Amino acid sequence: MLLLLALGITLCVVAWGYLVYAAIDFGSEARHDNDSQAWAYLGVAAVGAVACLFLGFMLVARFSRAMGLTQAPAPKPKRDPAAPKGGKRAAR
Template structure:
């Protein structure tokens, strides 16, 4: 499992770097040549880069949990079934 997470993180970081580089290149082309097609590619590359970075961060969080650096949050205590509904205001 750790190997798969490490490979996934690596692929996400590499894809993110490539998409950022592509977005910079498309932005330069769109700006200097006023190419509307390049603006579309810029938008797609930017959204893809954001998605790759988000996925990479999620995989890093799972990786750190698998290694034991972090732990799951404690479960919330169950409410008392005999407690009045609606809080203090409703109990008056």
């Protein structure tokens, strides 16, 4: 499991780097030639880079949980049914 998570993180980082490089290239081409197709490719590459970075961060979180570096949050205590619902404002 750890090996698959590490491989996924690596692939996401490599894909992110490639997409950032492609977005920079498309952006310079779009500004130089004022090409609308290059602007569209720039947008697609930028959205793809954001998605890869987000997925990479999610995999890092799962990796750290699997390694035992982090743990799940403590469960919220059940609400007392006798207590009034709402906060101070609702109790007025």
